[in-house]
Amino acid sequence: MAYKPFDLTGKVALITGGNGGIGLGMAEGLAASGAKVAVWGQNPGKNAKAEAALKAHGVEVLVQAVDVADEAAVVAGVAEVIKTFGRLDFCAANAGIGGGGTFDEMTTEKWRRVTTVNLDAVFWTFREAVRHMKARAEAGDAGGSLVVTSSTSAIHGAPRNEAYASTKGGVLAMVRGIAVEYARYGVRANSILPGWIATDMTAGAQGNDKFNDQVIRRVPFRRWGEGEDFAGIAVYLASDASRFHTGDSFVIDGGYTIF
Secondary structure, three states, X not given: OOOHHHOOOOOEEEEEOOOOHHHHHHHHHHHHOOXXXXXXXXXXXXXXXXXXXXXXXXXXXXXEOOOOOOHHHHHHHHHHHHHXXXXXXXXXXXXXOOOOOOHHHOOHHHHHHHHHHHHHHHHHXXXXXXXXXXXXXXXXXXXXXXXXXXXXXXXXXXXXXXXXXXXXXXXXXXXXXXXXHHHHHOEEEEEEEEOXXXXXXXXXXXXXXXXXXXXXXXXXXOOOEOHHHHHHHHHHHHOHHHOOOOOOEEEEOOOOOOO
């Protein structure tokens, strides 16, 4: 018999950037465990494929084209999820962009673009989710889980990635604060720090023989991570199995950080 707390039937999950890579891996795990799932993405083709894959699990699915760099769009997007499904139990702020380049040549425009998508959008998304979860708790229905996709760049030295790494470090601090402030409402907040994962963002490096030889060869599992490697952690953090687990950071990098 399956461990009952991992059954997500009746729960509603939102994953930003959920139409591919890590986000879709999370969404697939949640849907397979019975959750109703909403995903955000702006690529129509990827959205359609994600919708079909998630509906194959026999759950209700909502796919939204939301620009997370637009505060009003984020507010409306969360409101639509709650209106459609009646509640929101799990919110994964996963959408993000890269921001590589020589630090002394980086423009303020590029810095702001990265911080808007990777930091401000997490704030807007979590703020709206927390407002809903707090109101539910005050009405007698406490509980909720927030998860942000950070990066091991937040804890490593990340040359030519200072903008990206700064945002990924910033969300760690944000989550710890939320975890303490909203625990009284039954709301948990945690972070996931992926290592080298095969996504659209790392497409260039995946085909680089030198990179694979010098970097991926140092990963103890000797491979790139995949989106499906994040299904289990999403199910755990969305489920009642993690009801007393908050303010934590999960490094999922195939052992790269400790090697």
